[in-house]
Amino acid sequence: MNVYKSNFIDNNTSPSPFQSKFEYIDKKIESDIDDLEYINSLPKSGFSNYDFLLKNGEKYSKKVESEYVEVLLKGNLRSIFKNQNNVLLKIDDFVVVESEYGIELGRVNELFAKDFTNINKYIFEQSECRKLLRIPDFEELKVFNKKLKDENNVMIKTREIVAKYNFDMKITEAIWQFDRQRLTIYFTAPQRIDFRELVKDLAKIFKARIELRQISSREETKRLGNFVGPCGRELCCTTFMNSFGHVTLEHAKIQQLSNNISKLSGNCSRLKCCIKFEYDTYASAFENFPPIGSIIEYESVTHKIIKIDIFNGIITTFDEQNSQYLQLTNEDYNLLLSKGDIIIKNIKIDNKKSDNFDDELKQLLD
Secondary structure (H helix, E strand, C coil), X not given: CCCCCCCCCCCCXXXXXXXXXXXXXXXHHHHHHHCCCCHHHCCCCCCHHHHHHHCCCHHHHCCEECCEEEEEEHHHEEEEEECCCCCXXXXXXXXXXXXXXXEEEEEEEEEECCCCCCCCCCCCCHHHCEEEEECCCHHHHHHHHHHHHHHHHHHHHHHHHHHHHCCCCEEEEEEECCCCCEEEEEEECCCCCCCHHHHHHHHHHHCCXXXXXXXXXXXXXXXXXXXXXXXXXXXXXXXCCCCCCCCCHHHHHCCCCCCCHHHHECCCCCECHHHHCCHHHHHHHHCCCCCCCCEEEXXXXXXXXXXXXXXXXXXXXXXXXXXXXXXXXXHHHHHHHHHCCEEEECCCCCCHHHHHHHHHHHCCCC
């Protein structure tokens, strides 16, 4: 019988009577990795702990073979890689993958079945998938740890130079190409900046080709990570979103959300991405109701539709002449409309009251 031996365990030591040797080896390896400060800064799967509790740790601790693997990289970037070497993996394993920076270290975030039953959140060409190469050994982890440490030092030095030139820009992240021939620095800025002198200084210091990439505030928040939204959960962009959709004022208005800018804006100071998630449901439901702001005549009195409750099917109108509210179910409204008891008056809707709020909302757009 072949017995697995680890390079990180002293053969003279033995596990406790309550641990199997395999459990002891795994914990010993993890304790060695804990000494690598920058390696442990890489984002981990947000689901492993839940799986451990709900499935008694099977998905979290058991290594399986998976043809396609979702890997979480530095900056909360995630992508699908092809496991062509049939490496046995489990959630949160360190893996080495191909990337635009040569090779890169990441963690396993999800394992996909060969029939793609749980890969529907991705739309990608299989031929375009980069390769998952291997599980790194301890010596390789130390190399990547140094790379991450150097990238952190690059950010510190770059911020000092930016302060010297008094540029209005914020350095978010730095990534070395594995062969150290190229250095990519990500930043945010409210406007375009002429950073040619900055690039020259950086090239002299780091002896590499410098590439500065301006990113949006949404992308910055995603890359920084470790934020909790007002819902009490981690931000959508850091847990499952792979791309940002365009969020508009229409997405916020159709859901009749509170006219409170602070509640509509996310950590990135832009309209929350989650506003768009239920837009299609609301848009479909409102097709069965009259538009908000419509002017109708009922019992010889002019009413304005001010609110629609799509969940309970209730239409609320306001009679400005008598300062009274009237509530009708959608069924009653349609019945009265068919009988001619309700007449829709073609009066132009006055939006002056919402102009100031719209101007404030526009500041939250991308």
